[in-house]
Amino acid sequence: MTTKRTMGLLCGVAILWAASLVATVSAQTPAAASAPAPAPAPAAAAAAPITATDLTSIKTPSADDRAKGDPDGALTGTAVDVTVSDSKAGLTIADLANQAGQNKIAINFTWTLVCGFLVMFMQAGFAIVETGLTRAKNANHTMMMNFMVYGVGMLAYWLIGFAIQMGGVGAVANLGGTAPLSAEHTIHLFGKDVGIFGTNGFLLMHHGAYDVGVMVVFLFQMVFMDTALTIVTGTAAERWKYAAFVVSSFLLGAFTYPLFANWAWGGGWLATLGTNFGLGHGYADFAGSGVVHSVGGITALAMGIMIGPRIGKYGRDGRVNAIPAHDIVLVLLGCFILAFGWFGFNPGSTLGASSNGNLRIGSIAVNTMLAGMAGSFGAILYMWIRYGKPDASMSGNGLLAGLVAITAPSGFVNPVGSVIIGFIAGGLVCIAVEYFDRVAKIDDPVGAISVHGVNGIWGVISLGLFADGKSNYGGSWNGVSGSVTGLFYGDAGQLVAQLIGVAALVGFIFTLSFVFNLAVEYFVGQRVPAKVELEGLDIPEMGALCYPDFVLKTEGAALEAVS
Amino acid sequence: MVAAGIGVTLAGFAIAVSSLGMATGNGARLVITLVGIAVSVFGILGILNPAYQKTVVWKR
Numbered sequence: 321m322t323t324k325r326t327m328g329l330l331c332g333v334a335i336l337w338a339a340s341l342v343a344t345v346s347a348q349t350p351a352a353a354s355a356p357a358p359a360p361a362p363a364a365a366a367a368a369p370i371t372a373t374d375l376t377s378i379k380t381p382s383a384d385d386r387a388k389g390d391p392d393g394a395l396t397g398t399a400v401d402v403t404v405s406d407s408k409a410g411l412t413i414a415d416l417a418n419q420a421g422q423n424k425i426a427i428n429f430t431w432t433l434v435c436g437f438l439v440m441f442m443q444a445g446f447a448i449v450e451t452g453l454t455r456a457k458n459a460n461h462t463m464m465m466n467f468m469v470y471g472v473g474m475l476a477y478w479l480i481g482f483a484i485q486m487g488g489v490g491a492v493a494n495l496g497g498t499a500p501l502s503a504e505h506t507i508h509l510f511g512k513d514v515g516i517f518g519t520n521g522f523l524l525m526h527h528g529a530y531d532v533g534v535m536v537v538f539l540f541q542m543v544f545m546d547t548a549l550t551i552v553t554g555t556a557a558e559r560w561k562y563a564a565f566v567v568s569s570f571l572l573g574a575f576t577y578p579l580f581a582n583w584a585w586g587g588g589w590l591a592t593l594g595t596n597f598g599l600g601h602g603y604a605d606f607a608g609s610g611v612v613h614s615v616g617g618i619t620a621l622a623m624g625i626m627i628g629p630r631i632g633k634y635g636r637d638g639r640v641n642a643i644p645a646h647d648i649v650l651v652l653l654g655c656f657i658l659a660f661g662w663f664g665f666n667p668g669s670t671l672g673a674s675s676n677g678n679l680r681i682g683s684i685a686v687n688t689m690l691a692g693m694a695g696s697f698g699a700i701l702y703m704w705i706r707y708g709k710p711d712a713s714m715s716g717n718g719l720l721a722g723l724v725a726i727t728a729p730s731g732f733v734n735p736v737g738s739v740i741i742g743f744i745a746g747g748l749v750c751i752a753v754e755y756f757d758r759v760a761k762i763d764d765p766v767g768a769i770s771v772h773g774v775n776g777i778w779g780v781i782s783l784g785l786f787a788d789g790k791s792n793y794g795g796s797w798n799g800v801s802g803s804v805t806g807l808f809y810g811d812a813g814q815l816v817a818q819l820i821g822v823a824a825l826v827g828f829i830f831t832l833s834f835v836f837n838l839a840v841e842y843f844v845g846q847r848v849p850a851k852v853e854l855e856g857l858d859i860p861e862m863g864a865l866c867y868p869d870f871v872l873k874t875e876g877a878a879l880e881a882v883s
Numbered sequence: 884m885v886a887a888g889i890g891v892t893l894a895g896f897a898i899a900v901s902s903l904g905m906a907t908g909n910g911a912r913l914v915i916t917l918v919g920i921a922v923s924v925f926g927i928l929g930i931l932n933p934a935y936q937k938t939v940v941w942k943r
Contacts, residue, residue: 510904597903599912625932634941760932761939812909819916820899827896827923831889834931838885850940 375411425496428672429532431681432495432540435668438661439543443470445657446550449720450557451866452650453713453766455643457856458558459866465553465560469569473549476573477542479523485545485578486537487518489586493794494672495536500528504587512596514589517582540668541581544612547665548577551616554766556623556846558630559853562861564844568623571836577615580829584611590824593817594800600814602798603821604787606684607669609728609779614825617773619833620764624756626837627846629763631853640758643765648712655716659692662723666730670793677793680731687730688723691742695722698746706750714750717767721749721775728776729783731793732804737786744782745775777822784815888931895923 381395390396402419404411447466454462488504491497504515521529524538549569556565583590584605594602605611633641645651666688667681699718703711722742726733729741752770756762762769789805791797797804805811840846847853852860856872859865865872899919902912936942 509900593903598907599909621927625927625935628935628939629941631940634939636941638941760928761936762932812913816902816909816912816916819913819920820902823896823899823916823919823923826920826927827892827894827899830923830927831893831896834889834892 370413370416372413375413375416378411424674425533427674428494428496428678429536431673432536432668432671435664436536436540436543438664439540439547439668440470442543442547442658442661442665443550445654445661446547446554447654448650449654449658449716450550450554450766452647452654453554453645454557455856456646456867456870457858457865457872459646459858460862460864461562461857462553462557463866464862465557465562465565466550468566469549469553470546472566472569473546473573474542476570477545477578478538480574481545481578482524482538482541483519483521483526483529484517484575485581485586486541487520487522487586488515488582489518489537492533492537492671494670494675494678495533498531498533498537500531500534501537503527504582509589510597512592514592514596515582515587516589517579518586537671540671541585544608544665545573545577545581547608548612548616548619549573551613551768551772552620552623554768555620555764556627557765558857559627559847560623561845561848562857564840564846567844568837568840568846571840572619572833576619576829576832576836577611579832580615580824581611583824584821590817590821591798593820594798594813598813599817599820600784600811601796601800601802601804601817603817604732604783604797604804604814605728605780605821606731606783607666607727609724609726609776609783610821610825612776613724613727613772614776614780614822615829617769617771617776618825618830619837620768621762621773622830622834622837623846624762624764624769626834626841629761630765631850633763634761638761640761645713651713652716655719658720659689659723662688662692662727666727669731675794677791677795680791680793683735684730686735687726687733687738690735690738691722691726691730691745692719693722694739694742695719695725695746695749698722698743698748699750700746702747702750713767714753717749717753717771718746720771721745724772724775725779725782728779729786732783732787732791732806734786734788734790737782737788741779741782741786745778748778749775777825780818780821780825781815784818787811787814884930884934888926888934891926891930892923893926895919895921895926898922 378399380398380400386395399411402411402415404415443466447463450466451459451462486501489501491499501520503518503520505517505519506513506515520527524530549572582588584603590603592602593599633643635641663685667684670678670681672678673681696715696719699714700710703714722745725741725745726738749770752774753767756764756769783806785806785808787804787806789803789809791803795801805814807815848857848861896919899916902915906912906915
């Protein structure tokens with residue numbers, strides 16, 4: 321009891337401290353959206369144009385100097401390395417300008433690709449988190465779902481999904497244009513033309529999509545889509561028929577995810593709520609709390625309701641039976657891998673490191689790690705106060721909840737806001753897990769609905785509250801000048817835009833996912849037979865045990881009841 | 884009941900989107916959107932989930 325009181329007191333002090341900091345920051349910020357501070361006027365000498373004389377006076381290392389080696393790096397990377405278009409004319413201003421432009425795009429390509437590779441590695445994190453949280457008798461099946469979701473999702477996205485999502489996005493300036501992605505299907509709504517889905521880029525060949533910039537966009541967006549798909553496998557684990565998983569994942573990667581992603585990131589109607597209806601900067605979702613995590617979590621909710629709980633999760637009187645994780649080491653290692661991958665997820669969403677405002681990648685990375693830390697603390701505190709022990713799996717889920725929540729606002733909030741968002745997410749995930757487990761009786765073995773669905777929505781809303789109006793990505797966002805600013809800093813319209821995005825997730829995306837999975841249920845069947853579930857899915861579904869040398873615990877009484 | 888749950892969930896979305904045409908002020912739009920979200924949540928957790936819970940495995 322004393323421990324609980326102490327923890328509660330500490331928790332209260334922490335919240336008061338955080339609230340006072342926010343109040344201080346708010347007080348220092350004008351109520352109206354503040355325009356980015358203008359850059360200081362350059363000195364007259366610095367503004368003078370480059371002349372041919374300047375070029376001829378550039379000193380470059382001689383061949384003799386280079387032959388001696390360059391141990392300190394001072395001679396490597398000079399004007400000699402600039403590509404010259406006409407060797408007879410020598411170095412020209414046009415050569416310099418072209419080289420500078422190519423360097424900018426090369427930096428942005430490299431940044432975006434490397435961040436995409438980090439996000440791809442998150443698949444490994446998801447795989448071992450989900451496998452660790454389920455039972456050993458289903459480990460092969462759970463790993464194989466996480467393994468194949470990468471391939472199934474990629475195929476669906478390459479064939480259909482990418483064109484629907486990004487086919488009408490237009491020029492992505494950071495990546496040199498992506499001009500072929502220029503066709504968005506629109507409808508007329510309340511007197512405005514609003515985008516619904518893109519139509520260019522099928523198979524990465526259609527309408528000039530065979531383009532270097534388009535390829536970079538595809539790779540980055542593809543790994544994001546795959547993250548959404550792998551969320552669902554956690555909720556339906558230990559009872560999902562493998563064939564049904566394949567078909568369901570294909571539909572999610574080809575249609576459901578790309579549709580909402582188009583609305584938010586591809587120039588669709590949510591992104592233009594600002595320009596068309598005066599709602600802040602339109603629906604803003606920097607790295608995908610809504611687009612990626614909520615779409616995955618909401619689809620997981622649809623699956624959780626439809627497929628039903630695992631046998632043994634609830635007694636005949638409705639009491640809840642805990643089904644413990646089989647490997648906490650895998651769970652927490654997976655959480656670390658995911659936290660590492662998140663540094664690709666959020667900072668990479670600038671789609672570049674060399675452009676106006678993109679140096680905010682430092683702030684985005686710090687916001688990401690702070691929110692993860694705060695989420696972990698929030699969950700540990702909640703569990704410690706409520707149950708007397710700091711639960712390991714919920715601590716991991718708290719870390720992930722903080723990261724999910726900060727994904728949307730990471731580009732628009734300050735460090736104090738990040739900590740508050742993450743801390744709330746940590747508590748929220750525990751409450752949500754209890755609600756779905758005990759009240760709604762929706763069995764979610766890994767807590768995916770709570771981590772990704774609930775906290776994805778919290779992330780979307782938190783942006784509408786905590787965006788501090790200090791970011792500047794080229795002077796505008798979603799076509800609206802100025803910085804994205806939330807309710808606490810003076811723009812109520814932004815919060816409304818965010819809530820309309822939430823309504824689209826909960827109302828439309830849930831319905832679409834549910835109907836697709838009803839079709840899968842009708843044609844394929846979603847759930848394995850009870851006998852297979854009790855024996856474990858590894859042999860019946862995959863043909864091999866994950867741990868053949870282990871003696872697995874049987875569920876004799878339940879098995880007899882079924883047979 | 885499943886069809887009703889799907890219908891109510893989708894209706895919540897329609898209510899939220901209608902706020903764009905029905906109102907111009909942020910306050911009114913906020914209220915209508917929140918009503919839309921509440922209707923959708925009721926459709927999912929108040930109608931659809933109970934419909935599936937009637938035949939859930941642990942009650943058989």
